[in-house]
Amino acid sequence: MHEQGVAHRDCVFKNMGMDSRVMYPDGFHPIWQDWTPTVSGLARRLPRLDVGPRYYFLDFGISSYFPPGTPRTLVTGNFGRVRQVPELSKDVPYDPFKVDIFIIGNALRQKLYGLYSNVGFLSPFIDQMTRSEPSARPTAEQMLREWRAMRRRFNAAERHWRLRRRGEWLIYTSVASAVHVVKIGGHLVKWVSGKRYKGS
Incomplete structure (x- = not known):
């Protein structure tokens, strides 16, 4: 700029x-953004890391x-x-x-x-x-x-690590970090193999 x-x-x-179109290929409700435009179910959301909005x-x-x-x-x-x-x-x-x-x-x-x-x-x-x-x-x-x-x-895993809120409870940090390790692993496998979300 x-x-x-x-x-x-x-x-x-x-x-x-x-x-947000690449992250929500089917759209989302303008107020309840976790839901589909017709509020008939949860909106399908692709990972930000994969689609790069x-x-x-x-x-x-x-x-x-x-x-x-x-x-x-x-x-x-x-x-x-x-x-x-x-x-x-x-x-x-x-x-x-x-x-x-x-x-x-x-x-x-x-x-x-x-x-x-x-x-x-x-x-x-x-x-x-x-x-x-x-x-x-x-x-x-x-x-x-x-x-x-x-x-x-920073390596790829460090660059994409989850944000940890200040004052976050230790038990929440432990569980959320474990889940995130699995997610990061999945993303790295996709990056190495060349398989990426195509919005479908």
Whole structure:
């Protein structure tokens, strides 16, 4: 998005969407999402790991666009859902691309790091992305390079391990982890054998 000259400026979780068609080939009810569209039974759901759904940013109402070949100027405005962005101002210009970096870092802190105990590897990313001084934050390109380098340090099983909620009961952790070992094993067998879900 940044490579295309677009700064979203409100890229919170509520403005992110997933194309669920590959995971729910028969559809699902818009309210009771575990059920079929007619509520006649449970919706058939394919594993996210196997089908790889695509994710999108939504609601570009306050975004800034800089066409190719034009300079990326500073902007003003204090709109948006995340009020913690330090530089937001009606009067003092700021870099809208660094606002996106802060917002996504803040979302990682609230929606992942704050809820799950086994995502400590996110901490350095969050710290960099939410620095109070915008110029000290990395660019999206820099963060993507760091993310890819970090991922290479984990094997397939580690990358796909279940998220463990903070304060989770030990007995639940033990049972859920055992079930997950079986699931990961099944996925690895499918990956090695080349058998993947085709949505049918």
